[in-house]
Amino acid sequence: MASPKVIVLRTCDGETFEVDESVVYVSETIKNMIEDGCGDGVIPLPNVSSKIFPKVIEYCKKHVSDFESLKKTSNGDEKEKDKDDDSSKKGKEAVPDVEEDAEEKARVEELKEWETTYMDIDQQVLFDLLQAANYLNIKGLLLMAAEKAASMIRGKTPEQIRETFNIKNDFTPEEYEEVRRENAWAFE
Amino acid sequence: MATSASNAEPLELLPSAILATILEKLDVPSICSVASTCKTLNACASQILSFLPNFHLLDLAAPIDLLRPLLQPNPFLRSLKIDCSRLDDSDIEYLVRPSLHELYLHNCEDFSGRLLSAVGGRCVNLRSLYLGSVAEKRGRAIHISDLEELLSGCTQLESLSLMFDVSIFLHHNFSQVWATASAKLAALEIGYISSVMVTELLSPTLGPQQPPSHMQPLVFPHIQRLSLSVDYITDTLVATISKGLMSLSHLDLRDAPIIEPTMTFDLTNPGLQLINQHGKLKYLSLIRSQEYLQTYFRRVNDLGILLMADKCSNMESISLGGFCRVTDTGFRAILHSCSSLQKLRVSHGIQLTDLVFHDISATSLSLTNVSLIWCNLLTNLAIVRLVTNLGLMYLDLRDCRNLGDEALQAIGMLPKLKTLLLDGSDISDMGLSYLRHGVMRSLVSLSVRGCKRLTDRCISAIFDYSSGKVLQDLDLSNLPNLSDNGILLLAKSRVPLMELRMRECPLIGDTSIMALASMQVDEGGWHGSTLRLLDLYNCGHITSLSFRWFKRPYFPRLRCLGVMRSVNRDMVDALERSRPFLCVACRGEELGTGHWDSDGLYGQDQEEVDELEQWLLEGEIESDYGEMGEGGSEEEMED
Numbered sequence: 001m002a003s004p005k006v007i008v009l010r011t012c013d014g015e016t017f018e019v020d021e022s023v024v025y026v027s028e029t030i031k032n033m034i035e036d037g038c039g040d041g042v043i044p045l046p047n048v049s050s051k052i053f054p055k056v057i058e059y060c061k062k063h064v065s066d067f068e069s070l071k072k073t074s075n076g077d078e079k080e081k082d083k084d085d086d087s088s089k090k091g092k093e094a095v096p097d098v099e100e101d102a103e104e105k106a107r108v109e110e111l112k113e114w115e116t117t118y119m120d121i122d123q124q125v126l127f128d129l130l131q132a133a134n135y136l137n138i139k140g141l142l143l144m145a146a147e148k149a150a151s152m153i154r155g156k157t158p159e160q161i162r163e164t165f166n167i168k169n170d171f172t173p174e175e176y177e178e179v180r181r182e183n184a185w186a187f188e
Numbered sequence: 189m190a191t192s193a194s195n196a197e198p199l200e201l202l203p204s205a206i207l208a209t210i211l212e213k214l215d216v217p218s219i220c221s222v223a224s225t226c227k228t229l230n231a232c233a234s235q236i237l238s239f240l241p242n243f244h245l246l247d248l249a250a251p252i253d254l255l256r257p258l259l260q261p262n263p264f265l266r267s268l269k270i271d272c273s274r275l276d277d278s279d280i281e282y283l284v285r286p287s288l289h290e291l292y293l294h295n296c297e298d299f300s301g302r303l304l305s306a307v308g309g310r311c312v313n314l315r316s317l318y319l320g321s322v323a324e325k326r327g328r329a330i331h332i333s334d335l336e337e338l339l340s341g342c343t344q345l346e347s348l349s350l351m352f353d354v355s356i357f358l359h360h361n362f363s364q365v366w367a368t369a370s371a372k373l374a375a376l377e378i379g380y381i382s383s384v385m386v387t388e389l390l391s392p393t394l395g396p397q398q399p400p401s402h403m404q405p406l407v408f409p410h411i412q413r414l415s416l417s418v419d420y421i422t423d424t425l426v427a428t429i430s431k432g433l434m435s436l437s438h439l440d441l442r443d444a445p446i447i448e449p450t451m452t453f454d455l456t457n458p459g460l461q462l463i464n465q466h467g468k469l470k471y472l473s474l475i476r477s478q479e480y481l482q483t484y485f486r487r488v489n490d491l492g493i494l495l496m497a498d499k500c501s502n503m504e505s506i507s508l509g510g511f512c513r514v515t516d517t518g519f520r521a522i523l524h525s526c527s528s529l530q531k532l533r534v535s536h537g538i539q540l541t542d543l544v545f546h547d548i549s550a551t552s553l554s555l556t557n558v559s560l561i562w563c564n565l566l567t568n569l570a571i572v573r574l575v576t577n578l579g580l581m582y583l584d585l586r587d588c589r590n591l592g593d594e595a596l597q598a599i600g601m602l603p604k605l606k607t608l609l610l611d612g613s614d615i616s617d618m619g620l621s622y623l624r625h626g627v628m629r630s631l632v633s634l635s636v637r638g639c640k641r642l643t644d645r646c647i648s649a650i651f652d653y654s655s656g657k658v659l660q661d662l663d664l665s666n667l668p669n670l671s672d673n674g675i676l677l678l679a680k681s682r683v684p685l686m687e688l689r690m691r692e693c694p695l696i697g698d699t700s701i702m703a704l705a706s707m708q709v710d711e712g713g714w715h716g717s718t719l720r721l722l723d724l725y726n727c728g729h730i731t732s733l734s735f736r737w738f739k740r741p742y743f744p745r746l747r748c749l750g751v752m753r754s755v756n757r758d759m760v761d762a763l764e765r766s767r768p769f770l771c772v773a774c775r776g777e778e779l780g781t782g783h784w785d786s787d788g789l790y791g792q793d794q795e796e797v798d799e800l801e802q803w804l805l806e807g808e809i810e811s812d813y814g815e816m817g818e819g820g821s822e823e824e825m826e827d
Binding site: 185 | 197198199200202203205206209210211212213214215216217218220221222223224225226227229230248250254257718744745768769
């Protein structure tokens with residue numbers, strides 16, 4: 001088996017990182033750059049700092065192995081679908097193998113736990129992560145971080161949201177009165 | 189988790205694409221809250237509303253003035269779910285959109301049948317439709333032509349719920365109208381229909397003027413899930429459904445007889461045998477509700493269940509309500525025949541005893557949901573056996589009067605339990621302490637309604653500084669010894685409850701309200717409880733002083749409040765005016781949708797039924813020795 005190719009990346013503050021090709025492929029942006037022929041030299045990442053990059057790589061490493069195991073189970077599912085003649089068009093009625101199902105459940109549980117620990121970060125890191133995931137086009141990470149941010153907003157009044165995120169209320173008193181009238185039903 | 193807000197870059201400076209990704213995940217009220225924080229986020233929120241895929245607002249009866257600015261033209265809107273209590277025909281244009289795949293409209297009493305024809309006319313891409321209570325208000329017209337336009341217009345429809353009385357469409361071409369429904373229809377739910385209408389609908393019949401070779405097209409050829417509320421569940425109904433629907437995997441039938449069913453209009457042993465003729469049934473629910481009359485499936489006994497269980501070995505969920513003549517033999521047959529069973533629900537299992545679960549650990553069952561309601565012969569031993577199913581997540585043991593602390597000790601070992609209902613059982617404070625260290629870590633809903641031995645100590649038994657933080661729903665109704673001290677303890681425990689019911693608690697008074705109102709839930713120090721529903725109906729010591737505490741800024745998230753109107757009519761009226769989106773219930777009705785009661789259980793007076801049960805059991809034993817046929821039914825009718 002060929003040894004995995006190592007890609008060199010440089011963050012905006014000049015630090016370089018060496019990462020396996022399969023790991024950085026999780027980022028659509030980097031993947032496109034490599035496919036365009038930049039993979040042999042150092043890939044510059046002007047919008048990503050060396051502080052947040054390791055955190056991003058941690059996600060990529062975790063999800064490379066998941067991506068591969070997903071490929072395995074999806075092949076397994078296809079076999080199941082062929083066997084089960086009675087399955088409905090949507091495939092909802094297909095009866096999965098009991099063992100595979102239990103394995104799948106355990107995997108999902110473990111991933112959830114990992115996510116909880118991974119997302120135990122403070123606000124600045126969260127915002128950095130959002131921006132990095134957006135620039136590097138890592139959909140799963142962006143959605144996960146967005147969900148975390150959303151969970152910090154859900155169910156709160158405007159005052160509480162402002163306090164959490166240090167937002168300045170820049171409405172004039174008249175403007176605010178109108179905004180409040182329109183939206184008061186949601187938080188009062 | 190550290191929220192070092194002061195050091196962080198402000199949220200509103202994030203690129204709008206990222207803000208949009210975050211806001212897209214929020215519910216509509218949260219989006220409106222964000223819109224009120226600053227100008228940037230206000231603009232972002234407005235933008236979101238023009239491409240939000242899901243718009244769900246079900247816990248609030250919003251008037252059109254509120255909805256109009258939110259329901260902007262949005263070609264990406266896929267799912268719309270609204271409580272339409274304050275809307276009518278003039279608002280149809282806002283609700284009925286061609287881009288929709290999913291449309292759920294609850295409480296459409298004030299609409300006419302035009303709603304149906306409008307949906308059929310415009311929502312051509314609809315996959316899933318739910319219409320609740322259409323045209324139920326007096327004077328609202330609805331015709332079969334509306335139904336026809338709906339069915340023929342929504343050609344992609346896969347799931348249809350018409351939660352109102354469909355028997356109003358009684359018409360000679362009722363079957364023909366249904367035949368125009370989308371061929372993809374896989375799930376059908378009807379709020380009320382007579383079983384005769386269903387039978388006629390599903391039996392391909394020959395028209396009187398047509399040649400004998402002409403058959404009417406089959407209605408619902410591919411239905412997999414059928415859920416009907418009928419007048420009487422009969423053998424004919426079950427037979428017609430089982431024979432006609434070849435892909436049926438989910439069957440949910442419930443009836444609520446208003447007079448005692450006669451032999452030809454009832455479910456009997458032979459009828460029950462006809463279930464699952466095509467072998468695909470996974471989910472079966474047969475429930476006779478006690479809503480209007482104390483009545484049961486008297487003509488089904490163990491034999492019927494045994495023969496049914498034989499044919500239903502692939503079943504994953506079985507729900508039987510009102511099968512009072514079935515004994516342990518029948519119920520055990522189900523447990524031993526259906527090896528894939530995950531959900532079991534038995535209500536009014538009057539003859540069900542511990543023996544049913546005697547050797548449950550010998551089966552390979554992994555039950556997740558078990559409901560044993562009104563099964564008064566059950567004792568703690570049954571529960572001890574039952575909890576060998578460690579995957580249990582939902583356990584409903586309401587009105588099993590002989591269950592006590594030993595059962596709780598067993599339940600305390602379940603690692604995944606989310607819902608536990610123990611209404612009317614013989615548990616004590618100590619029993620509940622068995623839950624504290626294990627179950628309370630996962631429990632989301634807990635009900636101890638009517639467990640009369642409980643005192644204030646039960647609160648400290650359940651909650652301590654570390655446990656119970658995921659609990660959302662708590663029912664402490666009908667507890668004669670629960671006082672304000674108990675509620676003070678509850679407030680101190682800082683559990684972020686969403687629903688709290690304390691109906692008919694004679695000792696609860698104004699102090700409890702004050703404690704709940706000023707409950708400090710977050711470590712962030714924000715006061716104000718998280719409660720969305722609070723039911724204080726007929727609490728002994730609530731006076732008009734409490735009403736101060738229902739005004740803003742207290743109980744900011746409260747949507748439903750139950751009180752006694754007689755406490756102070758003026759204050760109730762004033763409260764309703766100052767908080768127009770707070771639903772105040774004053775006549776003692778149960779609050780909240782989706783509450784567990786589906787059998788008309790809460791309407792019963794417990795003392796009364798005791799004697800009735802006795803009478804039933806005695807009556808059963810006598811007629812058991814008689815015939816199940818004509819002779820038997822005559823005997824019963826004489827009663």
